[in-house]
Amino acid sequence: MSRGxxxxxxxxxxxxxxxxxxxxHGLQNAVAVLNFAIYAxxxxxxxxxxxxxxxxxxxxxxxPEKPADCNTISALSRPLVTLRHHSILFFDYTTTVERSxxxxxxxxxxxxxxxxxxSVMAQGLRVSSTVSDASRLDAQGRExxxxxxxxxxxxxxxxxxxxxxxxxxxxxxxxxxxTVLNLDRNVYTTITFNELKRMLxxxxxxxxxxIKELQAKKGSEAxxxxxxxxxxxxxxxxxxxxxxSGALSLTSPSWKYSVSTxxxxxxxxxxxxxxxxxxxxxxxxxxxxxxxxxxxxxxxxTELRKLDGRIPVIxxxxxxxxxxxxxxAEHQFVRNLTDHDRKLISGWNAAINSTATxxxxxxxxxETILVSLRR
Numbered sequence: 001m002s003r004g005x006x007x008x009x010x011x012x013x014x015x016x017x018x019x020x021x022x023x024x025h026g027l028q029n030a031v032a033v034l035n036f037a038i039y040a041x042x043x044x045x046x047x048x049x050x051x052x053x054x055x056x057x058x059x060x061x062x063x064p065e066k067p068a069d070c071n072t073i074s075a076l077s078r079p080l081v082t083l084r085h086h087s088i089l090f091f092d093y094t095t096t097v098e099r100s101x102x103x104x105x106x107x108x109x110x111x112x113x114x115x116x117x118x119s120v121m122a123q124g125l126r127v128s129s130t131v132s133d134a135s136r137l138d139a140q141g142r143e144x145x146x147x148x149x150x151x152x153x154x155x156x157x158x159x160x161x162x163x164x165x166x167x168x169x170x171x172x173x174x175x176x177x178x179t180v181l182n183l184d185r186n187v188y189t190t191i192t193f194n195e196l197k198r199m200l201x202x203x204x205x206x207x208x209x210x211i212k213e214l215q216a217k218k219g220s221e222a223x224x225x226x227x228x229x230x231x232x233x234x235x236x237x238x239x240x241x242x243x244x245s246g247a248l249s250l251t252s253p254s255w256k257y258s259v260s261t262x263x264x265x266x267x268x269x270x271x272x273x274x275x276x277x278x279x280x281x282x283x284x285x286x287x288x289x290x291x292x293x294x295x296x297x298x299x300x301x302t303e304l305r306k307l308d309g310r311i312p313v314i315x316x317x318x319x320x321x322x323x324x325x326x327x328x329a330e331h332q333f334v335r336n337l338t339d340h341d342r343k344l345i346s347g348w349n350a351a352i353n354s355t356a357t358x359x360x361x362x363x364x365x366x367e368t369i370l371v372s373l374r375r
Contacts, residue, residue, distance in 0.1 A: 123335060124154045124155075124335075124337035125152075125153035125273070126150060126151070126337055127150065127151045127273070127332070127333055127334075128149075128331070128332045129148060129150070129329055130145055130148045131147035131148070131327055131330075132144060132145050133327060134316065134327065143328070151276075152337060152344070152345060156172065156173050157170060157171060157173070157174075158276045159344070166183045166184035167180065167181065167182050167183070168180075168181045168183065168348050171276050173272075173276075176193040177190050177192040178191050178279075180287070181351060181357075183351065186356055186357045187357065187359070188352055188358075188359055188365075189359065189360045189364075189366075190362070191283070191287075191362045193279065196282050199286050200285070203285075203293075210229070211229060211230060224322060227254075231252065231255060232293035234295070235252065235295050235296045236252060237257075237299060238250070238251050238252070239303055241303075245260075246260060246261040246262060246263075247259070247260060248261060248312075250299065250300055250303060254319060254321060255296060255317075255319060256317070257300050257318075258314075258318070259300070259304070259312050261307060261313065262310065262313050263309060263310055264333070265309070267308070267309055269335075270311055271305075273311070274301045274305060277297065278298055278301055288366075300315075311331075313330065313331050313333070314329070314331070315329045315331070316328045317329075
C-alpha cells in the first residue's frame with residue numbers, strides 16, 4: 001500500500017498503540033468513555049449501546065467503574081492511530097509505509113509560490129502532509145512514516161482526503177458545517193458547527209465528573225489520566241519564539257510543540273488554513289471516540305496567529321514523559337490546484353449528489369464506521 005494515513009486532515013493509519021498511550025490503553029479508554037457519554041446525552045435512541053457496548057458499562061452509568069475494564073471501548077481504540085491536525089484517534093487496523101526520499105536527519109520542505117493575482121478563494125491551495133514517528137527508528141536508522149494525506153482548499157471549502165481510509169472530510173465555512181463522505185460505503189453525513197459546539201460544551205462537566213471519580217480511586221495510573229485530562233481541557237503552555245530561525249515552542253511538563261515556520265505572503269490564505277485546523281480539531285473529538293481534546297491544538301493556532309504571516313511547515317508533538325510519543329508532521333504548501341485536484345473535487349461533489357450515495361444521521365454514520373473497523 002502506497003499511502004498510510006493522515007495529518008492535517010482525514011484518517012491516518014498505523015502506529016502501535018503501545019507507543020502512544022501504553023499497554024493498558026488507560027487514557028484513550030477514558031477519552032472514549034467521555035465521548036460516548038456526550039453522545040448518550042444527544043442521542044434519543046442510541047443503538048450503539050446495543051451494537052458496541054454489549055457489556056453495558058455506559059448504559060448503566062455515566063462512566064465505567066474502571067477505564068481499563070471497558071473492553072468494548074478498548075477494542076475500538078487499539079492499534080490504529082488517526083491524526084487530524086494532531087488529534088490522536090485509535091482504531092483496529094495496521095498498515096506500514098516506507099519513507100522514501102526524506103532523511104530523518106535532514107527534512108527537506110519545498111514551498112512552491114506560484115504567481116497569483118486572484119484571491120485565496122479563487123486560486124486554491126494544496127497542503128500535502130507526512131507524519132513520522134520520531135520516537136523510534138527502523139533497522140536502517142530511519143524514522144517510520146506513519147501517515148500522509150492532502151487537503152484541497154477551493155472556494156471557501158476544504159476537501160481532506162486519505163485514500164487508505166476511503167473517506168473525504170469536507171469543511172464548508174460558508175454553510176458552517178462538515179460533510180463526511182465514505183467512498184467505500186457510498187454514505188455521507190453532515191454536522192453543523194453549532195452541533196459540534198453543543199457537544200463540546202457538554203464535555204466539560206462530564207470530564208470534571210470523571211476526574212472526581214478518578215481522584216477517588218487514587219493510584220499512579222488514575223493520577224496520570226487525571227493530570228492529562230485536566231491539562232487537555234485547560235492547557236497552559238510556556239511559549240517562546242525565535243524570530244531569526246522562525247522556531248516556535250509551546251512547552252508544558254508533558255506536552256511540547258516544536259514548530260518550524262516560514263513566511264507566507266497571503267495572510268488571508270493563512271487565516272483560512274488556521275481556521276480549518278481549528279474546526280478539524282473539534283470535529284475529531286466528536287467524530288472519533290478516544291481522539292484527544294482540541295484545546296492544545298487551538299492553543300498552538302492562537303500562537304501561530306500572533307506571528308503574523310508565518311505558516312507551520314514542521315510541527316513536532318512530544319508527549320514525554322507521560323507518554324512515549326514523538327510525532328513529527330511535515331507540510332508542503334502549494335498555491336493553486338492542479339487539473340487533477342479539481343477533478344477529484346468534482347467527483348466528490350458528484351458523489352454527494354448521486355442517488356447511489358445515502359445520507360445518514362451523524363451518529364449512525366459514526367456507529368457504522370466504528371463497527372466496521374472493529375470487525
